[in-house]
Amino acid sequence: MIDxxxxxxxxxxxxxxxxxxxxxxxLDALGQxxxxxxxxxxxxxxxxxxxxxxxxxxxxxxxxxxxxxQGIDGAWRYCVQPRDRAxxxxxxxxxxCTGCRRMECLVDQAMPRVRVPEGAEVRGRHFVVYGRCAxxxxxxxxSGAPG
Amino acid sequence: MIDxxxxxxxxxxxxxxxxxxxxxxxLDALGQxxxxxxxxxxxxxxxxxxxxxxxxxxxxxxxxxxxxxQGIDGAWRYCVQPRDRAxxxxxxxxxxCTGCRRMECLVDQAMPRVRVPEGAEVRGRHFVVYGRCAxxxxxxxxSGAPG
DNA sequence: GACTATATGCAGGCGACTTGCAAGAAAGTC
DNA sequence: GACTTTCTTGCAAGTCGCCTGCATATAGTC
Numbered sequence: 138m139i140d141x142x143x144x145x146x147x148x149x150x151x152x153x154x155x156x157x158x159x160x161x162x163x164l165d166a167l168g169q170x171x172x173x174x175x176x177x178x179x180x181x182x183x184x185x186x187x188x189x190x191x192x193x194x195x196x197x198x199x200x201x202x203x204x205x206x207q208g209i210d211g212a213w214r215y216c217v218q219p220r221d222r223a224x225x226x227x228x229x230x231x232x233x234c235t236g237c238r239r240m241e242c243l244v245d246q247a248m249p250r251v252r253v254p255e256g257a258e259v260r261g262r263h264f265v266v267y268g269r270c271a272x273x274x275x276x277x278x279x280s281g282a283p284g
Numbered sequence: 285m286i287d288x289x290x291x292x293x294x295x296x297x298x299x300x301x302x303x304x305x306x307x308x309x310x311l312d313a314l315g316q317x318x319x320x321x322x323x324x325x326x327x328x329x330x331x332x333x334x335x336x337x338x339x340x341x342x343x344x345x346x347x348x349x350x351x352x353x354q355g356i357d358g359a360w361r362y363c364v365q366p367r368d369r370a371x372x373x374x375x376x377x378x379x380x381c382t383g384c385r386r387m388e389c390l391v392d393q394a395m396p397r398v399r400v401p402e403g404a405e406v407r408g409r410h411f412v413v414y415g416r417c418a419x420x421x422x423x424x425x426x427s428g429a430p431g
Numbered sequence: 432g433a434c435t436a437t438a439t440g441c442a443g444g445c446g447a448c449t450t451g452c453a454a455g456a457a458a459g460t461c
Numbered sequence: 462g463a464c465t466t467t468c469t470t471g472c473a474a475g476t477c478g479c480c481t482g483c484a485t486a487t488a489g490t491c
Contacts, residue, residue, distance in 0.1 A: 438487070
């Protein structure tokens with residue numbers, strides 16, 4: 138497990154430091170996009186300097202090991218890159234629950250195409266669907282008190 | 285022109301104040317999503333207190349007169365609602381130029397559908413396509429020095 | 432014109448994020 | 462295994478975007 142992370146870091150040309158291993162391992166274990174604050178509060182990352190976490194996330198994004206998506210709440214969320222689609226910068230839609238603020242990668246779906254203005258070059262697409270996840274929808278339907 | 289803005293404000297249940305008229309008028313004249321900073325620097329809005337501008341934009345968004353979209357640069361951009369589609373909260377894709385940081389509403393295109401996790405309720409979709417607009421693409425192709 | 436509810440402007444503050452710099456640690460070399 | 466180089470981390474400080482509270486000004490109503 139750790140070896141796989143080390144290999145991923147090495148193949149990206151990065152040094153294997155405890156900070157990167159723990160951040161990458163945590164994101165890998167979580168498997169869904171999480172915010173800097175979520176990570177900072179996670180036991181495996183707790184104690185790490187906030188600035189280091191910012192920089193580590195930035196480094197991993199630049200290296201293509203993780204991607205980041207912005208929710209409609211303005212918070213960036215970070216998620217490991219699917220292993221079998223190296224270099225794909227989060228190229229899939231995401232679902233953000235406005236209740237529990239959790240985000241899911243909809244990795245099984247292609248990013249829809251859009252006609253852009255004449256002459257424009259598309260470099261990427263950012264598609265966030267927001268609403269309530271099953272758990273939050275059920276909770277609000279049951280109690281009548283959406284968070 | 286001003287009368288149309290006054291009517292729009294009144295029909296939304298808002299008072300017609302100079303701040304709202306100038307913000308709404310400026311957004312209407314610009315016709316494309318602009319940031320708080322862009323607005324703040326605009327001659328028609330210059331001199332207005334930044335906090336007032338924040339609150340005015342928030343009020344207009346709440347009233348459904350304008351909508352806001354977040355670019356991948358984290359900045360919220362505000363744009364008037366298409367008159368013929370009242371109540372549509374920016375329900376169309378947007379194109380963001382990473383060069384000049386300008387955004388365009390792709391109002392002629394429907395927001396694509398996406399399959400969300402079982403049981404989830406969709407409340408909205410946020411689709412931003414980014415890249416280079418025709419002008420920036422031409423400039424970088426010509427000079428070889430993209431901003 | 433007077434009154435009331437609302438909007439505006441100012442002061443102050445919080446949180447997210449960045450930068451600069453010095454100490455510490457990982458890789459490579461001998 | 463020890464040394465050196467280069468990169469990373471942690472701390473301090475600061476910037477930027479945005480919000481809150483409160484006093485004053487103003488729009489709308491009678």
